[in-house]
Amino acid sequence: MNALAGRPVLEVENLTRHFITKGFFGREEHRVRAVDGVSFTVGAGETLGLVGESGSGKSTTGRLVLRLDDATAGRIHFEGQEITSLRRGQLRTMRRRMQVVFQDPYSSLNPRMRVGDAVAEPLEAHGIIKDKKARQEKVADLFQRVGLNPRFATRFPHEFSGGQRQRIGIARAIAVEPRLIVADEPITALDVSIQAQIVNLFMDLQEEMGVAYLFIAHDLAMVRHLCHRVAVMLRGRIVETAATEQLFADARHPYTQALISAMPIPDPDREQARQRIFYEAVTPPADARLQEVSPGHWVLDQA
């Protein structure tokens, strides 16, 4: 049996990233604990949702996992290999197996590059496609898989709507058949009417390819629909993590309860009766530890 079988695709252990910033006059130094000892795993074909208020460290976590930024401490294993301290040249294989989809598809596409070329670029960079015909066929296939007409491949990014551009970004990400996609708020910038379509596309592709997602998001309703498990971040820490249904049925941390209570309910009667829970965010004490309250459901100690 393969040594990797059953092992999570991604294992993050005590991941930490502190930023030292200087004050306005360049004297006083200030330490921002953007990510402060975060641990989680993402299984093969699984979706882990990372949620939490603005500034809680979600994007920094994503960037560390992608090795776009260097951790202050902690370890990242991807497909069983420690990638935390790989150097640029050694990251190549990992870069192919782990892809990214960003929030703003427009800024992540080169405006002067035909979208078909943008989708083919990672295939060429990794030497997967050799000749022109194979390239054209592969691009057409990828366009189809993300719900775009292959004839659009010769157009430029500005000729597409936001939702279509995000489809192009997704086609580019899946082109090299990654095992993990880090998606940082991939639907936040889209019209509400388009968001569900893109979420469904992510789900369909997962079913087809068995790809895992680390899905960073604000919208808890989407997270509930898409994610198998959820981790809630607050000020650089995970305060609660559980299987999605467990988390929504039995949230234990007051911050999670507050987030869930802020979700609108689509039924008007129940929406009217909805009780908001307010939680004044406090930085979790440094010595607080996650406790397992039921299998797979972890909650940070409260002071």
Ligand SMILES: Nc1ncnc2c1ncn2[C@@H]1O[C@H](COP(=O)(O)OP(=O)(O)OP(=O)(O)O)[C@@H](O)[C@H]1O
């Ligand atoms: N390069 C940097 N230098 C200094 N501080 C940074 C840097 N990048 C992020 N931070 C700080 O780290 C903290 C976490 O930022 P991060 O972008 O990870 O949050 P986030 O959860 O993704 O927020 P949002 O929901 O707004 O996207 C914030 O306080 C942010 O200001």
Ligand SMILES: [Mg+2]
């Ligand atoms: Mg962010």
